[in-house]
Amino acid sequence: MNWNLISAELRAQVLELSHQAKAAHLASALSCIDILAVLYESILVFDPNNLDWPDRDRFILSKGHAAAGLYAVLSRKGVLHPSQLATYGKANSLLEEHPSPNLPGVEAATGSLGHGLPIANGMALASRIQKKSFRVYALLSDGECNEGSVWEAAMFAARHKLSNLCAIVDFNKWQATGRSQEVLALDPLVDKWRAFGWAVEEIDGHDHDQLSTQLSRKCAGLPRVYIAHTVKGKGISFMEDDNNWHYRVPTRDEINMAREELGLE
Ligand SMILES: [Mg+2]
Numbered sequence: 001m002n003w004n005l006i007s008a009e010l011r012a013q014v015l016e017l018s019h020q021a022k023a024a025h026l027a028s029a030l031s032c033i034d035i036l037a038v039l040y041e042s043i044l045v046f047d048p049n050n051l052d053w054p055d056r057d058r059f060i061l062s063k064g065h066a067a068a069g070l071y072a073v074l075s076r077k078g079v080l081h082p083s084q085l086a087t088y089g090k091a092n093s094l095l096e097e098h099p100s101p102n103l104p105g106v107e108a109a110t111g112s113l114g115h116g117l118p119i120a121n122g123m124a125l126a127s128r129i130q131k132k133s134f135r136v137y138a139l140l141s142d143g144e145c146n147e148g149s150v151w152e153a154a155m156f157a158a159r160h161k162l163s164n165l166c167a168i169v170d171f172n173k174w175q176a177t178g179r180s181q182e183v184l185a186l187d188p189l190v191d192k193w194r195a196f197g198w199a200v201e202e203i204d205g206h207d208h209d210q211l212s213t214q215l216s217r218k219c220a221g222l223p224r225v226y227i228a229h230t231v232k233g234k235g236i237s238f239m240e241d242d243n244n245w246h247y248r249v250p251t252r253d254e255i256n257m258a259r260e261e262l263g264l265e
Contacts, residue, residue, distance in 0.1 A: 003208035008262040013072035021089025027233035027245035029069035062116020063141035064098040114147025124165040143175025157223040158197025172232040205230035
């Protein structure tokens with residue numbers, strides 16, 4: 001698997017989507033694109049031609065503002081046609097700036113932060129009650145961990161020992177208006193999740209091999225959370241760790257420069 005090329009192409013796709021739709025949250029999608037790539041290429045059990053298959057693994061993009069990243073990877077998997085991608089962010093498109101389950105391949109409406117993990121809890125519990133073997137994955141942002149509902153869900157998952165549930169926190173150290181640690185301090189994030197009864201691993205959210213190995217691990221008896229250290233705007237030097245790109249839209253010249261950096265020109 002040529003992970004670097006896959007991620008470069010996904011990043012280029014996200015840049016294009018942001019430019020065409022004049023949509024925000026570019027840097028938030030770039031920080032989690034390697035996680036999305038590994039999930040959809042090597043972890044999730046699902047059939048792009050049978051999206052309603054009851055035994056499919058579920059993925060919830062709880063940080064719904066990174067929808068462009070999800071659309072890019074769904075396009076790569078053949079779930080979305082290029083003509084659908086071109087409608088992103090336009091009136092009446094199913095590709096809204098935050099995901100909608102009206103779009104086949106999207107499991108839940110997200111973007112109001114703090115909702116994805118509770119939904120994932122319900123799906124993981126349903127999997128057990130129905131004696132199914134599907135697993136549920138939820139990708140959260142670090143800023144999202146400010147939400148009380150995240151911690152209510154964390155308690156619920158531990159109480160019910162939802163070992164078929166995996167949360168991933170895209171820990172890019174920023175949120176919309178500033179440094180996550182300054183807006184509402186998260187530290188010590190690992191200890192907090194552990195205290196809530198979860199198995200916790202810290203990983204490099206841009207290391208595809210580490211992501212592949214770690215995300216495929218099953219955990220006996222406990223829900224598992226990965227604190228994935230990432231860089232907001234990852235992959236484009238003039239966007240990395242610059243929170244202006246939470247809202248900025250790239251110009252055509254900036255896309256061309258970015259594509260060069262990504263090795264695509
Ligand atoms: Mg963040």
